[in-house]
Amino acid sequence: MNLxxxxxxAGNKIDVSKYGLTGSGLVIPSPSYREERDSTPGRPxxxxxxxxLEPRQLRAPxxxxAYDYESALLVRDELYALFSKAMYVGETKQPGKWWKVRMVEGFTPVRVSPTVFxxxxxxxxxxxMxxxxxxxxxxLTWDVDKWQWGMGLSPDEFGYEKSASRFIIHNPGTETVNPRFMPLIISLKGVAASFVEIINHTTGETFCFNGALNASNTLSLNGVRPLLDGLSELRRTNKKLITLAPGANDIEVKGVAVERIFFDFRFYYV
Known part of the structure; x- marks a missing residue:
């Protein structure tokens, strides 16, 4: 059994049987952290x-x-090429999570027989993460082969498309979704006379757009880029961002009659 x-x-699954691979289980170390500390005279x-969070060093045994000795040599070289590229790796028994990785250090095949190593x-x-x-x-349904138990999901309670001015956005991951280095798109459609504010009361963050919207406009925060109908609008904003803390995020939208607001992101776990 391959594990x-x-x-x-690009996220396309690689057929490991093509290379004669059988994984015995991904080895994932515990998280470790880099701390910055200071001291003050007179204070213990x-x-x-x-x-x-520090990077993680995973191992994939x-x-x-192979069919014969000559095939084993060819497969060996194909594996060198395969693992030299950036990829995602996951555990077959945890199909809802994967890790973005690249090989930095080399590995040496250990031959068991002329056709096995x-x-x-x-x-x-x-x-x-x-x-x-x-x-x-x-x-967010269990018949979609992208989720698993243990991810903090509750499809009956969660929803990421809203049409209200105040609502909850759940982040079931263990880590904050930060658009400075994680994909996060917030798209808003509605009518605003002169300004739009998106407030995360949980984190205390506010994004402000100083301009009007009509029903045909889409205002979006795509990572760190504020866009109006796909064009940059940084100069008309307060140059702030919205992050999503783990758990419930109390979101409020001001200045606009909300037709639709959608939060598009992944969940992150240590």
Whole structure:
């Protein structure tokens, strides 16, 4: 039984049987953190100034079986090429999560027989986090093969498209969704006379657009870029962003009669 799933950089699943691969289980270490500390004379201990998640070093052990010795040599070279590219890796028993990785250090095949060898591939995950396979743009139903138990999901309660001025957006992941380095798109349609404010009362953040909207306009925050109908509008904003904390985010929209607002993002887990 293969216990490791591989996907190319575009998210397409790689047929590991094509390479004769059988994964014995992805090895995922615990998270570790980089802390910045200071000390003050007369105060015992030290002061925590900041804490950031470190990258993770995963390992993917495989057994490789070829048809004959010559085929084993060809497969070996194909695997060198395969793992030299950025990819996603996941556990077949956890189909709702994957890790964005790249091979930094090399590996040496260990031959078991003329047609069988083993490899232990070191994979560097820069973010240190697993991502949900699906996004909020995918249906949150169990018949969609992108979700799993243990992700904090409750499809009956969650919804990411709203038509109200105040509502809750759930982030079931363990980590804050930060558009400075994570994909997050907030799209808004509605009518506004002179300004729009999107407020996350949970985090205390406010995005403000100083301009009018009509029914045909779409105002969006695409990562760090504020756009009106696809064109940059940074100069007419307060140059602030909205992040989504783990759990319930109390969102309010002011200055606009909301027709539709949609939050498109993935969930992140340590």
């Amino acid at each position: 490791i799933s591989l996907f190319d950089a 201990g030290d002061i925590l100034l900041g804490r950031d 495989f057994r490789v079986k 083993k490899i232990d591939v070191p994979l560097h995950c820069e973010s240190g 697993a991502e949900s396979f699906g996004t909020t743009g995918d249906a």
